[in-house]
Amino acid sequence: MADLLTYSSKFNLPNISTKQIRFFNHSKSIRVHQFVPHCTSRLPFQHKEKASIFSLKECAFSIALAIGLVTGVPSPTYAFPTNPALSELSVLISGPPIKDPGALLRYALPINNKAIREVQKPLEDITESLKVSGQKALDSVERNVRQASRALKQGRPLILSGLAESKRDNGKELLDKLEVGLGDFQKVVEEKKREAVAPKQKELLQYVGAVEEDMVDGFPYEVPEEYRNMPLLKGRATVDMKVKVKDNPNVDECVFRIVLDGYNAPVTAGNFIDLVERHFYDGMEIQRADGFVVQTGDPKGPAEGFIDPSTEKPRTIPLEIMVEGDKAPVYGASLEELGLYKAQTKLPFNAFGTMAMAREEFEDNSASSQVFWLLKESELTPSNANILDGRYAVFGYVIQNEDYLADLKVGDVIESVQVVSGLDNLANPSYKIAG
Secondary structure: OHHHHHHOOOOOOOOOOOHHHHHHOOOOOOOOOOOOOOEEOOOOOOOOOOOOOOOHHHHHHHHHHHHHHHHOOOOOOOOOOOOOOHHHHHHHOOOOOOOOHHHHHHHOOOOOOHHHHHHHHHHHHHHHHOOOOOHHHHHHHHHHHHHHHHHHHHHHHHHHHOOOHHHHHHHHHHHHHHHHHHHHHHHHHHOOOHHHHHHHHHHHHHHHHHHHHOOOOOOOOOOOHHHOOOOEEOOEEEEEEEEEOOOOOOOOEEEEEEEEEOOOOHHHHHHHHHHHHOOOOOOOEOOEEOOOEEEEOOOOOOOOOOEEOOOOEEOOEOOEEOEOOOOOOEEOOOOOOOOOOOOOEOOOOOOOOEEEEOOOOOOOOOEOOOEEEEOOOOOOOOOOOOOOOOOOOEEEEEEEOHHHHHHOOOOOEEEEEEEEEOHHHEEOOHHHOOO
């Protein structure tokens, strides 16, 4: 088992030529959106049961086997290392990964303010507290709320000092709302309204995330010169993807809300939002849905990506990976090729609904328009131990209705993808160029 976990971050993925499965070739207002995307069910809503729990060995083996399954070719024979280093393995599985997309996005912001993180952490821990039954859960939630309130009171001066000057007024207003919300939360717990805990937690974490975004003062680095004139998302944007579902008795249509992270993937996210504004994905079918990923973006005809009408040539973008601790992404090479086997990616494949770019296995800079969403959580294969981190460019997460991705099938139609916010963060928008 140790061999499998260690080696899974280092092997080369098999070569595939079929384009449909290229992925496995290996203002100033408060910015908390009230609109909630929806899914329309043909049947009354029923709770989705989680998949059955495999043993650790079975799960890891299934991940390795998935390579052959999703590519449509026989699984290759792997030569596993004979003497894996236990110290390396301990690094790979040292702690449980963060799987919540909202938390991943908060921690991915280019900020360093311990005071706000000390407010954030106990609020996020409420999710674990609620897994306990009975009164013990609410007792634990109450401790979480008190800890967050205390951290906000003690750390408020440091939080205020961390706000960008141009966003200071907005940040102060958010902190006031957060303080009031924590007081309301305390009353919810005291009145034992367990059903109100999760919605209140989500609301307050939205305030926390908005405060953290107000700490970012401009775009934090220069994109390399060779990519500087491409569409670049210098910040974040939110899009809604509406999908018409066919032949599914449970779901008729669904709107997926997606946050694109240009701080950590400006070229990749910029390319996507530029295509969204061209309506490139509108009317396109889901082209792959195999239980491991959902994928689309392959246009009709011989082209495997976007043909820019202004040049009549394919537009491709470089592989773009932000490493934890670095100030700018690495371009044009996977972390494996760079020998960075233990490096943690800033945007990991931890969350159900992680969004990334497909590309050719042996061509790092071949991504164009094909995108995919992961349908697995990295519970047993933490960051940098799975088969995706550092090989494919993550640039966003589905933050609402992500569970419904598993209901999508090949042939379901993307009716529209629309930008909800953040379009003003797009630099060099090529969609505005005539022709």
